[in-house]
Amino acid sequence: MTAAALATPPPVIDVRGLVKRFGDKLVVNDVSIRVAAGTIYGFLGPNGSGKTTTIRLLCGLLTPDSGEGTCLGLDIRTQSAAIKRQVGYMTQKFSFWEDLSIAENLDFVARMYGLSDRRRRVDGALERLGLANRRRQLAGELSGGWKQRLALAACILHEPKLLLLDEPTAGVDPKARREFWDEIHRLAADGLTVLVSTHYMDEAERCHEIAYIAYGTLMTHGPVERVIAESGLRTRVVAGADLGPVATALTGQPGVEMVAVFGSRLHVSGMNGAALDAALKPWAGRTDLRVTAADPTLEDVFIHLMNRSTDNFQ
Amino acid sequence: MGGLSFSRLLAVMVKELIQMRRDRLTFAMMVGVPILQLILFGFAINADPKRLPTAVLTADVSPFARSLVAALGNSGYFDIGRAVSGEAELDRLLATGQVQFAITIPAGFSRDLQRGERPVLLVEADATDPAATSNALSALSVIARQALDPDLVGPLAALRSTPDPIELRVHRRYNPEGITQYNVVPGLMGVVLTMTMVMMTALAVTRERERGTMENLLAMPVRPFEVMLGKIVPFIGVGYVQVLLIVGAARLLFGVPIVGSLLLLSAVLVVFIAANLAVGFTFSTLAKNQLQAMQMSFFFFLPSMLLSGFMFPFRGMPGWAQAVGEILPLTHFLRIVRGILLKGNGFADIVGELAPLLAFLLVVTVVALKRYRQTLD
Numbered sequence: 001m002t003a004a005a006l007a008t009p010p011p012v013i014d015v016r017g018l019v020k021r022f023g024d025k026l027v028v029n030d031v032s033i034r035v036a037a038g039t040i041y042g043f044l045g046p047n048g049s050g051k052t053t054t055i056r057l058l059c060g061l062l063t064p065d066s067g068e069g070t071c072l073g074l075d076i077r078t079q080s081a082a083i084k085r086q087v088g089y090m091t092q093k094f095s096f097w098e099d100l101s102i103a104e105n106l107d108f109v110a111r112m113y114g115l116s117d118r119r120r121r122v123d124g125a126l127e128r129l130g131l132a133n134r135r136r137q138l139a140g141e142l143s144g145g146w147k148q149r150l151a152l153a154a155c156i157l158h159e160p161k162l163l164l165l166d167e168p169t170a171g172v173d174p175k176a177r178r179e180f181w182d183e184i185h186r187l188a189a190d191g192l193t194v195l196v197s198t199h200y201m202d203e204a205e206r207c208h209e210i211a212y213i214a215y216g217t218l219m220t221h222g223p224v225e226r227v228i229a230e231s232g233l234r235t236r237v238v239a240g241a242d243l244g245p246v247a248t249a250l251t252g253q254p255g256v257e258m259v260a261v262f263g264s265r266l267h268v269s270g271m272n273g274a275a276l277d278a279a280l281k282p283w284a285g286r287t288d289l290r291v292t293a294a295d296p297t298l299e300d301v302f303i304h305l306m307n308r309s310t311d312n313f314q
Numbered sequence: 315m316g317g318l319s320f321s322r323l324l325a326v327m328v329k330e331l332i333q334m335r336r337d338r339l340t341f342a343m344m345v346g347v348p349i350l351q352l353i354l355f356g357f358a359i360n361a362d363p364k365r366l367p368t369a370v371l372t373a374d375v376s377p378f379a380r381s382l383v384a385a386l387g388n389s390g391y392f393d394i395g396r397a398v399s400g401e402a403e404l405d406r407l408l409a410t411g412q413v414q415f416a417i418t419i420p421a422g423f424s425r426d427l428q429r430g431e432r433p434v435l436l437v438e439a440d441a442t443d444p445a446a447t448s449n450a451l452s453a454l455s456v457i458a459r460q461a462l463d464p465d466l467v468g469p470l471a472a473l474r475s476t477p478d479p480i481e482l483r484v485h486r487r488y489n490p491e492g493i494t495q496y497n498v499v500p501g502l503m504g505v506v507l508t509m510t511m512v513m514m515t516a517l518a519v520t521r522e523r524e525r526g527t528m529e530n531l532l533a534m535p536v537r538p539f540e541v542m543l544g545k546i547v548p549f550i551g552v553g554y555v556q557v558l559l560i561v562g563a564a565r566l567l568f569g570v571p572i573v574g575s576l577l578l579l580s581a582v583l584v585v586f587i588a589a590n591l592a593v594g595f596t597f598s599t600l601a602k603n604q605l606q607a608m609q610m611s612f613f614f615f616l617p618s619m620l621l622s623g624f625m626f627p628f629r630g631m632p633g634w635a636q637a638v639g640e641i642l643p644l645t646h647f648l649r650i651v652r653g654i655l656l657k658g659n660g661f662a663d664i665v666g667e668l669a670p671l672l673a674f675l676l677v678v679t680v681v682a683l684k685r686y687r688q689t690l691d
Contacts, residue, residue, distance in 0.1 A: 061532055084535045095530035112534040 009037045012162050012193040013058060015069025015076060020053055020062060027053045028064070029216040035195060035209075040188050042207030043197035046306055050216040051197040052092060055164050058195070059087045072161055085113065088155030092166040094147045098140025102131055102150055105139055106157060113158035125153040129183070145176030152180070156187065163187065165196040169203065181206050201299045212302060214309035228296060233257075233304050234273040235296040236280055238266040240289035253279040258303055269300050339606050346613070354620045354635075362449050363630030366414040368392040369407050371400070376424035378465055382435070385461030386417070391450035404438070408487060410663045411649055414440050414447060414629065427462070430473055432481045441486035442652045443497045446627035451484060458482045488573075488656045496571070499564040500655045501624045504647040506560065507553050507583075508590055508618050509611075514549055515594030516607035524603050538686050546591045553587040554580070564655075573658035582650050582664065585671050589643040592678040599685035618644045646671045 013035040020028040028050045035041045045051050056062040058071050060080025069076055074083050096105045106125055110118040126132045129149045134142075139150060148168060155163060165184075169177045181203065188194055188208075196207070204210050204224065211221035220227050238246060243266045247259045250268055255275025260267045270276045273293075277284075284291045296304075334341060368386065372379050386392040392415060398404050404416045418436040426433035435458060439447045459478050466473050473479045489496045522528040531541060557580075564570040593614060601607035619625060621635055622644040628636065639645045646667040653659035653667075 059533060061529070081535060084533060087533075089530075089533040091526060091529050091533070093526040095526040097527055098525065109534070112536055114535075 010073060011035055012037050012039075013041075013069075013071050013195065015058065015071070016067060018054065018057055018064045018067035018069070020050075020057060021065050027216050028057065030067070031213065031216070031218045032069075033058075033211060033218070033221070035193060037193050038188055038191055039208045040184060040194045040196065040206070042204045042210035043195060043213065044199070044204055044210055044302060045197075045213035048215075049213050051213060052166055054213065055089070055166050055195070055197065059089045059164055060084055061089075085158070086161050088158070088160035088163045090151050090155045090163070090165045090168050092170065094139075094151060096139050096147075096150060096154060099138060101136050101138055102126070102142075103135040105150065106154055109154045109157050115158055121157060125157050129153045144171050145173060148172050148176065148180060152183065156192075161191075161193065163192055163194045163196075165194065167197050167199065169198065169200065177203070201297065201302075204298055210298075212305055214306055217309065219305045219309060224298060228298060228301055231296065231301040231304060232271055233269050233296040233301055234271065234276055235267055235269045235294050235300055236276055236291055237294045238268060238280070238283060238289055238291050239264060240266075240286075246283060246289070249282075250279060255279050257307070258300065260300075260303075267297070267300060269296055269304065339609050343609050343613075347616075350613075350616060354617065358621060358631050358635035359626045360630035360632075361445065361626060363446055363627045364390045364450075365393040366391060366446070366450055366629055367412065368394050368415040368417060369396075369398045369404055369413045370394055370417045370419065371398045371404050372419045373421040374419050374423035378424045378427055378462060379419045381465050382419065382458075382461050383417075385457050386454075389453050389457050391453050406663075408438060408440050409653070409657050409659060410666060411440060411653065415450070427473070427479060428470065430479075432479065434481045434483050436483050436485065438485045438487050441489040441492055442656050443623070443627055444486075444489060444492035444494055445497075446629060447486070448492070454484070455482055495568045496656060497652065498624075499560065499568050499570050500651045501648050503557055503560045503651055504586070504622070504644045505619060505624055506556055507587060507647075508644050509615055510556065511549060511553055511587055511590035512594040512597070512614055513608065513611040514552070515546060515591045516597040516601065516611050517604050518545055518549075519595060519598030520601050520604050520607040523598075538683060542595060542682065542686065546588070546595065549591055550584065550587050553583065557583060570655065572655050574654035574660070578659075578661060578664075579651065579654045582647070582654075582668060582671075585668065585675060586643055586647045586650075589671060589675040589678065592675060592682050593643075596678055596682040596685060599682060618642050621645070623648055640670065641674065643671055643674050 011034045013033055015034075016032045018028050018031045019026070031050070031054055033041075033054075043051050043054070053062065057064050058076065060071075060076060060083045063077065063080075071083050072086050074086075076083065097108070100108065103122060103126065106122045107118065110122055115121055123132075126135055129152065131146070131149060131153060134146070139147065142150065152165075152168070155165075163184075169180055172180065177200075184194055184196070185206070196203070198204060207224070209221065209223050210227060212219045212227070220230065222230070240246075241264060243261050243264070247261050247266055250256050250259050250266075255270045255272050256268055256279050257270040258267070259269075268276060268280065270279075280291055283289050334344075370383055370386075372383070383394055387394045395413065398407070398416075401418075404418070407413045408416050416438040418438075420434060420436070423433045423435075437451075437454060439451060441447055458480055462473075462479055466479065486492055519528075522531065561572070561576070565572060594611065597607055597610040597614070601610055617638065621631065621639040622628070622642050623639065624644065628639060628645065631639065649667045650659070650664045650671075653664055657663075
């Protein structure tokens with residue numbers, strides 16, 4: 001990483017002021033993103049926030065209404081064909097042919113990219129993702145986890161330099177998710193740049209850098225710790241039993257922005273630490289409860305950001 | 315829970331009505347199909363075609379010949395066009411389907427008539443579609459018997475009596491026995507191709523969109539034209555298998571004569587199949603799901619079937635219906651396939667029908683490519 005930093009290679013994604021409208025709906029509003037080579041870049045935001053549209057703008061499936069920039073050093077407005085050749089795009093919904101077998105799907109993709117020694121590459125991809133003994137199985141018969149492996153195998157078949165993954169682990173069990181992320185990290189270690197959108201906080205925390213987009217606007221970005229620190233959010237944790245009434249009483253108090261129960265712990269957050277402590281005073285002295293200051297979690301920060309963002313979809 | 319609950323029943327009915335209203339194309343179909351059928355069956359179709367184009371070769375310039383021709387025109391069945399100079403031209407007009415009837419008034423017609431020698435009036439009919447000619451032919455014998463009566467005056471009045479003053483000789487060309495199957499079976503080739511080709515491509519492409527695989531395809535470095543061509547070409551193969559089946563059945567099962575060149579037919583088939591596939595592809599770019607693609611195919615199929623001359627004589631339809639029919643690829647293909655199989659048409663004979671087919675293909679392909687854009691927006 002240090003050697004790469006010294007050489008300072010140009011960013012893989014470098015876009016500024018992207019705007020996209022569908023009709024009179026502003027879906028992507030002035031989004032600028034910069035992703036360095038070899039980074040795993042997490043893309044977070046609520047449903048309908050413009051994540052998918054932004055990804056489509058990056059890989060040339062959509063043309064921005066305004067804004068400019070490069071992807072892999074190629075102009076996203078004019079060189080989308082060349083970008084497509086070097087990008088692996090995994091769609092949110094499984095989008096391979098369910099009535100083709102795993103091997104047939106991969107073979108088709110290999111032909112699309114005009115790959116030489118097709119058979120070797122397909123075999124290699126099958127091997128790498130543990131799909132070899134399922135090669136003749138129809139894609140439609142696969143479970144969610146296996147479908148996702150197939151999709152990843154197909155996306156990296158042409159050895160792209162940039163991987164765009166749109167909510168790749170939605171509906172996949174935790175073990176498969178864990179394995180998938182291990183694979184993503186292996187690919188990144190090999191020099192691949194990955195931009196991945198997700199709703200899962202544990203996944204966000206496995207990214208080198210994250211960006212949070214809400215209602216088409218980029219709210220914050222940077223490494224996870226920095227995003228948390230820069231949010232300015234203060235959190236107190238109330239531990240104890242029967243927290244329901246406490247949560248109800250705290251909700252709406254001055255200085256209290258968010259109250260969320262996690263089993264035997266209550267997260268109370270707000271922008272002002274003193275105001276928080278004042279609101280918590282009635283409970284601070286109780287013996288069955290323990291109030292401590294803590295770092296907000298990424299989830300706290302995101303919900304805080306979501307609450308603050310204006311919803312222009314209403 | 316047992317028994318019939320009216321509130322539950324009502325809930326289901328209300329839900330159905332809401333969904334019906336949301337699905338605009340289905341709604342349009344429920345209203346549009348009856349209207350379309352009313353117009354087509356009520357106004358466009360006429361099983362008794364009149365004013366059929368007729369060419370006359372007169373080798374005898376006489377008042378008798380003139381009266382005869384005038385009587386033919388007055389009957390309403392024959393539309394006497396320009397005079398023809400020779401037999402070769404007459405044959406060509408029949409072969410290319412420009413005229414339905416060719417009438418020859420032989421040399422010495424009036425002389426033989428006056429001598430009471432019953433000259434021959436030769437009427438050749440394009441009988442590839444027996445339904446188009448049968449009424450006109452039955453009217454013909456009456457005309458031939460009575461047309462000359464006003465001229466047969468004075469000493470010639472005796473000729474009015476039986477037997478008829480002239481001998482009417484009718485040649486039903488290309489289909490002497492007036493067998494309907496000769497007309498229907500080759501035509502069926504066009505109908506089957508229209509139905510399957512339009513529907514199959516419309517569904518094949520819409521399926522990609524419905525299942526989300528289209529987005530994947532678009533993200534790959536493939537050109538729209540390559541996708542379109544790659545999707546269409548396999549169906550051309552399917553089309554040929556269908557044609558093989560129908561031609562085989564026509565020959566073996568129905569004994570339809572195959573006079574012309576099958577090679578020429580297969581060349582024309584490429585254009586016709588491609589035209590239908592392009593229509594299907596265009597539909598697929600408009601349809602949101604496979605159901606809509608089906609409905610659009612049906613909207614195209616119905617007029618193709620009724621206005622092309624497959625089910626009803628083309629010349630029996632009013633002008634506007636013929637104009638619509640002339641746009642449809644099936645209309646021209648029917649003329650070509652009947653021309654090749656039954657009349658033995660060569661390339662020169664069918665080129666007039668091939669041109670509109672090619673024009674249709676060109677226009678629809680441009681529309682399809684314009685509609686099918688590389689990006690999702």
